[in-house]
Amino acid sequence: MLHTQTLALATTVQLVSLSVFLTFFFFTRRTYPGFANWTCALACLAVGYVLLSLRGIAPDAVSILAANYLLMTGMALLLDGILRFSGRAYSFALNGPLHLLSAVCVAVMAFYTFAEPNINARVVVVNLFRCVSHGACVAALLYFQPKTDRTTHRFLALLFLASVTLGIVRAGFALNASPLQHLYDDPTFRLFMLIDLGVVAGIVFCLPVLTHMRVEQELEQERAVAERASRTDKLTGLWNRAYFEAETERRAREADRFGDELSMLMIDVDHFKTVNDKYGHLSGDEVLRSIASLARTCIRSTDLLCRWGGEEFLMVIRAPNEVAAQVAENLRRVIEGASFSVPQGITISVGVANRRAGEELTSLMARADHALYRAxxxxxxxxxxxxxxxSRFSPLYLKWNPAFSTGEPALDAQHRGLIELSAQLLERCTANDRQSVLHLTRKLLDNAEQHYLYEECVLEDRRYPDLEAHRSDHRRLHEKGRELFDRVADGEKDLSAIISYVLNDLVIGHIAEEDVAYIAHAGREGSVSRSQPGS
Known part of the structure; x- marks a missing residue:
């Protein structure tokens, strides 16, 4: 059997080393609330064992009372650390009783040190405190264990339970043993000290492991959040464009493989620019968030809904065209009947298209876009x-309606020319005549730019109140058109992008919507209509 003083020295060296290790870990690694308590606990245990080893050299008040108080304080701090690590804030009702018990135990030990010296009684007192404190650690670890990765929590609880068992056995031996003249005279003391070496080492080993596991869990959560953020629209929380395209392509492959039907819904908020201009962009953002929230209540968990850009949303569902149209109509009614943060009513227009076997996403979107235009x-x-x-659509013709006249012959002529040029461009798009489309697009953008400058002069002369917003819209249309032309010319976009720009942005979005607002100011009304050949 090892020499008692040697074991005492080994235990002291071990505790000091572990205390230094935890201190180093605390100051050099990412830790959490509670780790500082554990570090202080090991420091108290280490100093307590150092003082305990000075028995016979230092006064009893130091080598017995101070030493055991530090040991018991260390045990109490271990529990404090577990509670703090588990998210429990410090409170006297929760943490205070054990520290008070340590003070009571020291008072009792003082009695059995100076009034009626009794080593056996002191051993019982210390080990009973050990049972209470480490038993509380077992309860806390099991009660606050996470839903996943419980192994370390349970192993640490098992070590504390072993310490409780050791304390009970140790107290039992002290109660039944003959009175000891010196603690080192107890033959079981060396055995218990040797077992303590392993238990304490195991406990201290688990503490950084718990911390490391917490770091890994948080990193995993942060990765999940980052991954989700990369796939969602920040404003509405819906899927974003990049994820929607990738997921739709995957679903299209599945549909081809298993013979499923896919339908696409292209959704546009009616007169949304008016909302932004009249009530501000923050109100417009709130309207978009509300629409997204309402749309979620109208779809199944398997349906794919994204914010495509601006006030446009896209949805892909596994259903035939008729079912998709019913879903769209239900959504339309929900939006129409909902209350929003702006006084004016909010409505949506929806285009529905059913995917054909082997059809590319761009073609499906173009058909849904045409349906939206009709709506x-x-x-x-x-x-x-x-x-x-x-590819099988009849050419689309945009037709000027004389009722759209503004009273400015030059302005009317420019509007008529833009609409006629747009009609030629759409015809070439449906014929898939790429060179003609690029030529006509460049011509349309040049004519539109000249028109914008002239129109702004007219509006300024007539003191149009929304001139700055109109001028800003001109700049946006011009920049978007030039960028789109370059991307189509470079092969980054197909011709359907030109169709969408001409129909939704230039004709509907600007001439038929923005200029209508000007006509109302001028006391006139007009319209742009679309018809098939011969209409």
Whole structure:
């Protein structure tokens, strides 16, 4: 059997080393509330054992009372650390009783040191405190263990339970043993000290492991949050464009493989620019968030909904065209009947298209876009279905309506020219004549730019109140058109992007919507209509 003083020295060296290790870990690694308590606990245990080893050299008040008080304080701090690490704030009702008990135990030990010296009684007192404190640690670890990765928590609880068992056995031996003249005379003391070496080492080993596991869990959560953020729209929380495209392509492959039907809904908020101009962009953002929230209540968990950009949303569902149209109509009614943060009513227009086997995403989107255009041209706040693929569409003609006249002959002539040029461009798009489309697009953008400058002069002369907003819209249209032309010319975008720009941005979004506001100011009304050949 090892020499008692040697074991005492080994225990002291171990505790000091572990205390230094935890201190180094605390100051050099990412830690959490509670780790500082554990570091202080090891420091108290280390100093307590140092003082305990000075028995016979230092006064009893130091080598017995101070030493055991530090040992018991260390045990109490271990519990404090577990509670803090588990998210429990420090409170006297929760943490105070054990520290008070340590003070009571020291008072009792003082009695059995100076009034009626009794080593056996002191051993019982210390080990009973050990049982209470480490038993509380077991309860806290099991009660606050996480839902996943419980192994370390349970192993640490097992070590504390072993310490409780050791304390009970140790107290039992002290009660039944003959009175000891010196603690080192107890033959079981060396055995218990040797076992303590392993238990304490195991406990201290688990503390950094718990911390490391917490770091890994938080990193995993942060990665999940970052991954989710990379796939969602920040404003609405819906899927973003990049994820929608990738997921739709995957679902399209599945549909081709298993023969499923896919339908696309293209959703546009009616007169949304008016909301932004009249009530501000913050109100516009709130409207978009509300629409997204309402849309979530109208779809299944398997449906794919994204914010495509601006006030446009796209949805892909595994259903035939008729079912998709019913979903769109239900959504339209929900939006129409909802209350929003702005006084004016909010409605949506929806275009629905059913995917054909092997059809590319761009073609499906183009057909849904055409259906959306029909819904907007038909008066908005409605659902339109599209059939067939984009290559089989009859050419679309934009027709000038004389009722759109502003009273400015030059301005009317420019509007008429832009609409006629747009009609030629759409015809070439449906014919897939790329060179003609690029030529006509460049011509349309040049003519539109000249028109914008002239129109701004007219509006300024007539003191149009929304001139600055109109001028800003001109700049936006011009920049978007030039950028789109370059991307189509470089092959980054297909011709359907040109169709969408001409129909939704230039004709509907600006001439048929923004200029209508000007006509109202001028006391006149007008419209742009679309018809098939011969209409």
């Amino acid at each position: 907007k041209a038909g008066g908005r706040n409605r659902v339109e279905q599209e059939g067939g693929d984009a």
